[in-house]
Amino acid sequence: MSDPVIFLNEHAGGRAIHMAPAPAEPYEFHRRFREYRPSPLVEAPGLAAGLGIGRLLVKDESSRLGLPSFKMLGASWASYRALADQVGGSLALGAWREIDELARLLEPYRPLTLVAATDGNHGRAVARFAALVGLEAAIYVPVGTAPARIEAIESEGASCSVVEGSYDDAVARSAKDASRRHLVVSDTSWPGYTTIPGYVIEGYSTIFREVEDQLGGERLDSVVVPIGVGALAASVVRAYRSDPRRWPAIIGVEPKSAACVLESVRAGAPVLVPGPHRSIMAGLNCGRPSEIAFPQLVAGIDAFVAIDDEPVRDAMRLLATAGVVSGETGAAALAGARELCASGIGEDERGRLGLGPASTVLVISSEGATDPAAYRAIVGQDPPDPEADR
Ligand SMILES: Cc1ncc(COP(=O)(O)O)c(C=O)c1O
Secondary structure: OOEEEEEOOOOOHHHHHHOOOOHHHHHHOOOEEEEEOOOOOOEEHHHHHHHHHOOOEEEEOOOOOEEOHHHHHHHHHHHHHHHHHHHHEEEOOHHHHOHHHHHHHHHHHHEEEEEEEEOOHHHHHHHHHHOOOOOOEEEEEEOOOOOOHHHHOOOOEEEEEEEEOOOOHHHHHHHHEEEEOOOOOOOOOOOOOOHHHHHHHHHHHHEEEEEEHHHHOOOOOEEEEEOOOOOHHHHHHHHHEOOEOOOOEEEEEHHHHHOOOHHHHEEEEEEEOOOOOOOOHHHHHOOOOOOOHHHHHHHOOOOOEOOOOOOHHHHHHHHHHOOOOOOOOHHHHHHHHHHHHOOOOOHHHHOOOOOOOOEEEEEEOOOOOHHHHHHHHOOOOOOOOHHHHO
């Protein structure tokens, strides 16, 4: 194992950047799901002491709208918005109350297939939403995707095709399916395909609305977020660069072997980090940043940390001691925060990044045990049965 790569982003705009807040509609939409409840914000005093900070709060996304990662927030809102754009006003939020009603409104438009590329979680979420509203789903995964992740996608009733190549190759393959009866719902964007990935970013805003309620007015000094293509991180930037009263530092964490946003910010433009990407942080094995997320990440993320797999295994075990079930991708943010704090950066820098002795830090644990066998092998205990939560 080697030291983390730390990149302090001098392009970050500080208070000069100011973004429009996310719309309220995604939050209203998500609360219409039968499974909706706010994800827990867990206080972890033992982990805070280990980091040398005041408070550590973990946003635990291990159970979200019936699935074990935050991804359903973006997949469901983006699918719904894309369908509404295609079908017109009959799907407006004012026209229905429950997801079953939405499914009935969609009946005349069948057959219709939602298409997505994924390294696991986004595709499963698109497949779940398609099933809930009576549509088909076709999901593409890169070769090497864990069998448990493929089975999970198929268990939603979707077809799952393995693409010989990386996640980025799977994205390119999925884009070829686009037609009037095949709606591509991608969480990443490319030239000419930006609207739906923009909805994905909006969909994640529900996380930060909940955090505000849960904090009851307390201020955050730092937010630590895992980065794949950067859609979740773009949602963090939008949430915390739209209100001068809430202006924490923002820290992004990537695997060293797929640090595409760090490398792109360093280069000043999106670059491809070629595969194979073999980190155990499967959701972060992305070679190219999302086109629309990138400018927001350049302007809004104060520091990037690129890490090896071993610190993630440690972070999974630590989160388990704090009562949070966190998978390999889910634990990346805590692992990155620990690596940053242990790296010997100066006290001034720590203070600037909101990691001082009195700081309150939010880490996003973005998934639960999405690969139960791997979780068992790393943490040494069985993850809870996800069906028990349904
Ligand atoms: C669990 C989990 N966390 C974080 C991410 C990263 O999100 P993004 O690709 O929007 O940066 C992913 C992406 O698949 C994921 O599955």
